[in-house]
Amino acid sequence: MLYRNFNFFFLVWVLLTSLTACQEEEYILPEPISQLTNDCLKRTIGPSIASLPIEFAYAMAIPKSQGKLVSAQVEASIPGGTGTYLEHRSYYTNSGGVDIPVTIGSPSTVVDAGKSSKVTFTVDTNAATLRYYYIVPDEAKGQTVSFTFSVNSSDGKTASYKMGPYNISKMSIKKNLTVSNGTNAFISIEDMAIYNATSAAAIPDKIDLVYLYRASPTSFTHGLVSPGADATFLPGVTLPSGLKKSTKLRKVFGLQDRNLANLQFGIYVDDIDLTSVDMTDMPNYAIGLRAEAGVWVETADKKYRAYIYINSVNATGSAVISMLRYTL
Known part of the structure; x- marks a missing residue:
């Protein structure tokens, strides 16, 4: 009985202590400023x-x-x-x-x-x-x-x-570039610019990618393809003379960089992402792209890496892209 009473009083003491510990601390007003x-x-x-x-x-x-x-x-x-x-x-x-x-x-x-x-x-x-x-x-x-x-x-x-x-990042940024099938379709990572066939023919060593749209097969749709890719991935495309670079690409979904996406979303691509992404054995084409998809890019001379974000696409054969470029 004595042991039971001891346990009871001990329990009461613990509860009282807990209640005391849980009491809200008194709010203290901050000191008003007294100087500049x-x-x-x-x-x-x-x-x-x-x-x-x-x-x-x-x-x-x-x-x-x-x-x-x-x-x-x-x-x-x-x-x-x-x-x-x-x-x-x-x-x-x-x-x-x-x-x-x-x-x-x-x-x-x-x-x-x-x-x-x-x-x-x-x-x-x-x-x-x-x-x-x-x-x-x-x-x-x-x-x-x-x-x-x-x-x-x-x-x-x-x-x-x-x-x-x-x-300060080593990256460069270029936003809202319009690419269109068969016209302004040639992309330079070095220049971070889009060219038509005539302009691309004058700077073949700077052209890394070709944008194209094919409604069929349905797995193709919007694509970014290296000039040096197999003709299977460049159906109906006649490349300007001298375009032959084989650029590595790695397709990704769910990476909507805030800066490239015009301040939507809360994700950022940083320098370390571009230097650490594994481009080993990546193909030289990326097809089946859609709005808010992205592509990691490594140029054939390994001078640049880039992240290209697809802002929007159009079923008539055009898209708006933005890119971050990092000099290796």
Whole structure:
């Protein structure tokens, strides 16, 4: 009986302890800012690719009793490409989840050979969040880039915030290229361009693939085929003189790269994907392609690898493609 009572009291003690442990901790209000303060968030995810933007949100605030915001600027370790700028409007999100802009200064000026973007405030304000868009330049490929955000206030104070370094991809990107059966059907990975037969004949060493559409057999439909492939996979095609490259292809489904798919989906192809994909013993043709399919490509000289995404197809014999290219 004593043993049973001991077990009972022990159980009660455990339950009381558990209830105490599960009590919600008291919420402590954050300390209000007492000086010029800043913070920064990188909004862009995925690989940083030349010609595409890296977007940041730069927040700054100062107590009203100490003054107001005067200017803000961003300095990049590598000058940004055309279109790089610091937004002169602050944003807030309304109840519907929509970002609403409020003009707080003059449009940004670019100085120091494109490294710095500066906004001067033209309204009295104590807090703002500015967007910064950095266009990755070609010369940054394979390097790292860092950013220093800073804000100045009317009391003579300065606050700064460093972001990075961020790796810049070695890939190049080209989007929304239209290919059509029998006309603009010749694809160059090196140029990331589409050519007709006349233009292709002038640069045979640059032509890696031929686009064609065949309704029959039904297993063929849309295809990307090497000029050097067996004639079985080039039915009815008369190749321009000199086209003979044998390019390796690997068909894939379910790999809708966000950048190539015009910001749909949440998948990214990165440098490591292009360098690590196994192209051993792959064929020199890919048929039966459809919208949202993709093809890994390795050129005959092994100079380039690419990922070609099929944005859309048309049963009349055309398609829209986008590609990422990596120099080996």
